[in-house]
Amino acid sequence: MHDTGHNDVSPELDRRLMAAGLRLGRRNLGQTHPNPAVGALVVRHDSDGPIVVGRGWTAPGGRPHAETMALEQAGDAARGATIYTTLEPCAHDGKTPPCTDALIAAGPERVVMAIDDPDPRVSGKGRAALEAAGIVVTDGVLAKEAARDHAGHFSLVQKGRPHVTLKLAVSADGMIGRREGERMMITSKPALTAVQAMRSTSDAVVIGIGTVLIDDPRLTVRLPGLAGLSPLRVVLDPSGRLPLDSRLVTTADKVPVMAVVGPAAPANAKAALIESGVQVVETSDGPNGLNLHEALAALGEAGMTRVLVEGGARVAASLLSEDLLDEIVLFRAPVVVGPDGVRALEGYALSAIERSPRYRQIDAAIVGDDLMRRYWRD
Template identity: 60%
Template sequence: MDRRLMAVALRYGRRNLGSTAPAPSVGTLVVRDTVDGPIVLGRGVTAVGGSPHAELVALQSAKDEARSATVFTTMEPSPESALALIAAGVARVVSAMDNPDPRLQGRGHALLRDAGITVTNGVLGDEARRQHAGHVTVLAKGRPHVTLKLAVSADGMIGRVTGERMLVSGREAFARLQTMRIEADATLIGIGTALVDDPSLTVRVPGLRAHSPIRIVLDTQARLSPASSLVKGAGDTALWVVSATEAPLVNREKLLACGVDVLTVGTGSGGVDIEAALRVLAERGVTRLLVEGGAKVAASLLHRGLLDEVVLFHAPVVVGPDGVRALAGGALSAIERSPRFRRVEEARLGEDRMVRYERSV
């Protein structure tokens, strides 16, 4: 029963993924056992912007009913939340995982135990660490959790070199991508993709555009046009351009005048220093980064060991010889065979096949 109720807390916690950074989106239930089974008295999820915490929201929902109840929470409560649980008189707290912040780790559980509250930890811990991977990765590595998404044709292409933009994957895969965008803090592309495809990178589900992630373009020379769809939408959805420190000042000023945030970092092999760029994004509160293209950015992240997840949408279409290869040098098949990645999910989405890999080492 603990596992079933923690699974509910995890699903509830997903509601605000992409909206709470840099805080994790925690889910919390206040539950009372009865002869007829458990009754949920209150529930909470970390509020948009990261405060108040999920435990405080759940306690407010349960009110006086929280006394002697059991609380299920997807991460160890902070000391502040632990004190609130103690004051509410709960009898037991079930956590999925320790707080990954070394400054807080163990402190919430210790306060609860010292107050005589029974603590059970580690219930569905792997699932919780996956859901809170952004928060964990920033604390452990100083960069966001990076997920690469690629829609790949039957002949290994992600689009055409020239001509009209080609949608490789189908409607169902596109719908899954919208969910991925909603749950990401930011989505990133390279300037090549921005110039060729002119995407908007917003959430395209009716009524959910406000849940669009921050859009980020790696653009060494700040070449992104003020007439692009990305820049035109900067007033509604945040747009950041990461350029080199030596990018022409006139280019940067044009973007700034359009409401674009221009971040500058040093240069690396063939463009901006991507590791430095990721550190800057983490410093600005990005914990979950979705990378949507193109091939050069994907290859750079792969070769530097910066990918934590890879989601491939395999489509039956054939692009032909004028296509852009998904990853050069057989790197795509290397992901599928590499011991560094393990396959964790596979699903049929219309005519497409989605395969998701996670970093294993």
């Protein structure tokens, strides 16, 4: 932690207020791309304790920024106050003037930041501008938590691709379904609801063409009141087999659909998809007919920062083998599928995640009848 000046606010109080800022920032996760979902508080530290006089969070589409919203709410009360922000304020002119200008004009005594912004247009410059104006800056408060919340932004800036989360629902014997016969639900209803919530905070949801041909999913958010938060729906479709009468294609005018195809996709199939309102992205050849690095880079160029991969086994195994998974959320159900099941990771055992030195378990919870574990690649 780096503090450039004296303050009489306890580090514990700083952490509590920053935690509140992080909760605010999460309100529009999945809606602010290509910008990060930031939270900000304007707080007056009086003898009676802290008083929050302004709250802000990045608006859908990325504007206005959290700091601008919080300062507007605080008005003159921001003068001499402390501002908590979950990411270093921007110091460059974009579609709006830099947040550092607005902060300096508001006249706070102190700015507390969770984490520096790796964007080269900002990195360190936001803090330097505030310090040059005589504002005390403290940073590194709940940096680890902020790094997770802003993982999509960091990934796009540092790797040129979105943060990739794989969701896997597996049976007690490590299967994701039956090879043949009637489709079976592996997880309980509360786990399905949890996945819907994960969709609502993602910029895009990704599946393979095999899942489309078997399940014909919608991939929208169906939680009451949250249908408007449905992300871009992406199909990895090397040979251009996405059916024009599938639920995805027939609803492409309501919720966008992207098909990522390889060199084997026929020109007429691509043209028909485009005619039906599907965005078509082409990659060079790769394992299983697609170059996944190029596919993710294309999503990054489209401004996607957080993608949720929902299936199937081949897509999951391919992303794992190419080291493209940043986070894995594993729902393990008590049901047993048996020998005719489809293994969750095709050629891999689940120990490739659960016992891999690459992934660290950061969370666990009981969700309905299932055990949810979250793994993070450091």
